[in-house]
Amino acid sequence: MPKSLTTWLMSKVDVSNGTLEIGGKAIENKPLVPKILGIPNEPKKVYLSKDIDAVTKEKFTSKGRGQIVADTVKIMQKTENEDEFITTFMLVILAIYLALGTNLYVNREYLPVLKHGKGIKEFNWCDHVTDCLIEGIKEIRACKKDNVNAKGCVHILNVCDIVQTQYAEGANVESVDNIHNAANVSSDRTTQTNM
Structure with a gap:
């Protein structure tokens, strides 16, 4: 846009x-x-948590931070396990579209929710995506810089x-x-x- x-x-x-x-x-x-968006709008609240098992966290870590989206896409393309594919796909789509941050790294704090695999359909992704947008707008309004990413x-x-x-x-x-x-x-x- x-x-x-x-x-x-x-x-x-x-x-x-x-x-x-x-x-x-x-x-x-x-x-x-x-x-x-046609995404789930169910009762369970999407939550972010740093409480992630070490093996899963390491899988999506690069240089001490969330993995670069392009690297996660490569993992996703090679994944044959359906639940693992769902997790990597969601990390990518959240990072580049639904809950876009200011960089192109996956947010590992979604991993506790995404570990539910197909069960992620039980969460209210609609409210979460809207709340992320509103929070992003608040941050932009509070920032004094001219060039800020949405x-x-x-x-x-x-x-x-x-x-x-x-x-x-x-x-x-x-x-x-x-x-x-x-x-x-x-x-x-x-x-x-x-x-």
Whole structure:
């Protein structure tokens, strides 16, 4: 996403209640995240912990810190065990998209949650991803530097804005099953208008 769009969208977020405020409307981010990303939105809270067994921690460590994402991708490509693949895939996707930090290293503090393998579907990844984004916006606002990298999945804000714009005619955003359906509805409206 262009830096100017990212900066503008982040400036429109009310971090106290997690809404994107554009054109006099407050768009709640959390209800749209499962529809945008299609990730689990279950009851268990995602937690980060430094309490990691030494063998697992070492597997994802490089020079005393989290492993470089590119190295984790190489491990993932060679992994045949399904649970190990899930763990490495999640470490990568969290590091580069869902809970993006300011560097390209995996966050080993996710390992206690990821050890559940297929059980990670029981966690509320939607709230976690949204919370990471809000925390990232708070950090940027608190920072006095001009050139700061955005943390979190800022694309959520762009899609929330687009969905709200498509439904500005009065349709309830909550009624959107997922973004694919929103695109189909928008296409149907365009077709009907052009007829």
